[in-house]
Amino acid sequence: MFQMSGARWAAAAKRHALLAKGLRVTIGWDGDILDKALQTADMYLGSTMPRDNLDVRAPRLKWLQMTGAGADYLMPLDWLPKRMVLTNNSGAQAIKAKDSVAMALLMLNARLPAVLTNQRKKRWEQLYSPPIAGKTAVVIGFGRLGQAAGRAAKGLGLNVISVTRTGQRARTADLAVRTAQIDKVLPKADFVIVTAPLTKETRGLLNRDRLDLMKPSAGLVNIARAPIMDHDALCAKLENGSISGAILDVHDPEPLPADSGLWSTPNLIVLPHITCDDPDYISALLDFWFQNFARFKKGKPLKNRVDRALGY
């Protein structure tokens, strides 16, 4: 569904006709024509990266574009020759992510995790909830995904607190704190939304102790990466009712195995990594690529460069 195709490329090239002129494009799958193409390629776009011995295999290569947003699986970037730049697709997911976060917040507020657990048990229990406006969302990570979450939350009338490495305030956050201050804001959250990239700093950030700082009435949604949170500790809290509900779109591993306990954990909604993905996102990716290609041709710094030290 998310694969590049000749037709998708042709449609994008038509939208960006001037830029596309003179480009020679090779499309392949599963590495079938990879090595031959790399011998002459200036640019590479793919969902997997050719990491072995790249300096020799791709003597002209200068720019590699990921189809996804999270570069965690490519870290550390010691395989990437210094003359090359890696760019991610952060931002393409923002529109869909805003829809998904609005949905998740409304579902958590309406106690849908508990209501749907009751449906599995064929149990009628009228769990009422007040309107959502005026509640507080803590958004962990406030890049493009986090800011989309922030816009969703503000659109529902919530107070938004962002938690980021720098603590710098971006639009749509009412309050911004540094990651080091996360323990001060977690107790204020009616909802915690995880949108951060997976890095050395965020791995295990929402551990058992931090989850215990949340109100028992609070809900939690993770649309970023599973290892940012201790899922075992979360499940224990869901089982003993010390947190209201959770929606997890990301898992470790994926696909989530059929024998995972998550599927039947009470008050937990399991989504199969779908919240940020628009089936038409290859078109949006190609539009972004062409805009970046215009910068590339002029020798300007590329947008969405993955920082070798920060990992996003």
Add this chain to the structure above:
Amino acid sequence: MFQMSGARWAAAAKRHALLAKGLRVTIGWDGDILDKALQTADMYLGSTMPRDNLDVRAPRLKWLQMTGAGADYLMPLDWLPKRMVLTNNSGAQAIKAKDSVAMALLMLNARLPAVLTNQRKKRWEQLYSPPIAGKTAVVIGFGRLGQAAGRAAKGLGLNVISVTRTGQRARTADLAVRTAQIDKVLPKADFVIVTAPLTKETRGLLNRDRLDLMKPSAGLVNIARAPIMDHDALCAKLENGSISGAILDVHDPEPLPADSGLWSTPNLIVLPHITCDDPDYISALLDFWFQNFARFKKGKPLKNRVDRALGY
């Protein structure tokens, strides 16, 4: 949870001190003090109505206020003496209903009914969906609940078509048609939202033939009354995949019995009649009652009068 209490009345009376002055209030449950109170009451407020022989039992009574919105269970109003007025609580549900409809639309768009059916089967299947903006919602009934649904849909960037008895266009509807024209607009719907009161005209409105007019990719939500729709026909369509998904908040009977097939129908989300109810709605009801009481004292026509012929 939704019962009147002395404390709730006292709090409301404090908010409306001038109006409350001189009012003598009696609060009872399960009819314990009903007949004694009715002998002298000018006004009545309750979730059930004293329908038998009311003319004789309540010689001074002029105004009966319902705590709910739908008067269908009180129809026909032949029990209501001509000198009395019945008012409903339509409108109090609007804020909560807007949240709930936004949630339902986003869930249907994200194919959550199928995704949650997969969770019950512990099955990982990445069902992707595009952003919701630009799709079309058909709202059946466009009173205060329907208009709240319309605001939710417009807020998500949808096109809104309202279907009402008169066909008159209200704000937030892009197109308005009469109920007689419903067959023309159902095929346009990505989402159908049922918010109409249950009346002679709406009972059975969404029958098998009309449900068959919907696109196979469309979703459906009923937050009004169950008998407006043929639930058996809906379930058959959900079973054979000729409709994408449905969210039913209203059932017949309620509570939905544990042996009902609805609980485990694929691509169906069962909510236990919670979408329009704010746990603090008695306060809102009392505020509305005091505003109406000000009109009552001045002899002005009351708001939210239930029409004897129309039934809402």
